[in-house]
Amino acid sequence: MSIIIMAETKVNHQKKKPLVLVISGQDPSGAGILADIETCAANGCLALTLITSVTCQNTSCYRSKVDIDEKFLVQQLNLLMKEFNPDAVKIGLIPNTAMCITLSSYIRERLSKCPIVLDPVLKTGGNNSYLTDAELPSALRKNLFPLTTVVTPNKRELAKLGETESIYKALDRISDLGAKAILATDMADDKGTILNILSQGPSKGTVEYVMRRYPESSHGTGCTLSSAVACELAKGRTIFQSVASAQLFTHSSVEHSNSYETQQTIPNRFFWL
Numbered sequence: 470m471s472i473i474i475m476a477e478t479k480v481n482h483q484k485k486k487p488l489v490l491v492i493s494g495q496d497p498s499g500a501g502i503l504a505d506i507e508t509c510a511a512n513g514c515l516a517l518t519l520i521t522s523v524t525c526q527n528t529s530c531y532r533s534k535v536d537i538d539e540k541f542l543v544q545q546l547n548l549l550m551k552e553f554n555p556d557a558v559k560i561g562l563i564p565n566t567a568m569c570i571t572l573s574s575y576i577r578e579r580l581s582k583c584p585i586v587l588d589p590v591l592k593t594g595g596n597n598s599y600l601t602d603a604e605l606p607s608a609l610r611k612n613l614f615p616l617t618t619v620v621t622p623n624k625r626e627l628a629k630l631g632e633t634e635s636i637y638k639a640l641d642r643i644s645d646l647g648a649k650a651i652l653a654t655d656m657a658d659d660k661g662t663i664l665n666i667l668s669q670g671p672s673k674g675t676v677e678y679v680m681r682r683y684p685e686s687s688h689g690t691g692c693t694l695s696s697a698v699a700c701e702l703a704k705g706r707t708i709f710q711s712v713a714s715a716q717l718f719t720h721s722s723v724e725h726s727n728s729y730e731t732q733q734t735i736p737n738r739f740f741w742l
Contacts, residue, residue: 487700491509494520495520498527501689504689507739521564539567556583556703557703559588562590565605569608569609570612585618586620586621587648588694589620614648615646616647619712649670654694663678667709678713687734697714698711
């Protein structure tokens with residue numbers, strides 16, 4: 470008979486991970502809130518999650534969705550806030566105008582001092598299907614942009630939300646609506662290059678980030694990037710530092726993506742393991 474004596478480990482309960490409140494949709498194929506949770510964990514943060522909508526999709530095909538009632542979402546928020554004080558908030562899919570208005574009111578009343586990162590999801594990444602109602606862009610401009618620390622639109626979202634095909638005019642318009650910073654993603658026409666542009670308002674100019682584009686399309690890169698920005702802000706970093714670090718993390722995750730014989734690969738957010 471063998472006897473194994475297990476040594477006791479002294480646990481330090483004092484060190485707390487930064488808290489990121491994630492409000493987004495559930496995509497069962499690996500994007501949305503699943504990507505947010507992984508990104509937060511990989512960046513040393515704890516994700517507190519609220520689901521806005523549940524989609525029926527995979528990486529190539531979207532069928533339908535079921536939206537969560539915004540009143541129930543507020544009940545969840547109220548209960549969470551009794552125990553937790555988030556260090557940052559990441560918002561992804563908001564499926565309808567009513568939810569946008571409700572969330573904006575809650576943030577204004579309860580989370581106004583918290584950094585807010587908004588990934589303004591309008592369509593699916595795999596097959597370009599709309600996920601929101603037609604009035605949502607207007608509701609985002611009026612209600613949520615004034616409360617936002619960083620907005621992370623892709624090229625088509627920037628044009629829709631900025632109401633112009635001109636990249637720099639769209640950046641200025643969103644900035645004029647109150648957003649502190651806009652990180653516009655995937656702006657390059659060159660298929661071999663990724664161009665992201667950071668704007669913190671017309672007076673501060675822009676910063677351009679150029680990276681190599683990998684040949685495979687990856688699922689959930691926008692979710693990964695915006696959550697990584699939120700994680701860095703939760704740690705107390707500046708907008709510039711957070712955006713730079715988040716892009717490096719996302720690019721590395723895509724570089725080491727996992728392929729499952731799906732239309733899109735899945736970013737490996739624990740690429741160092």
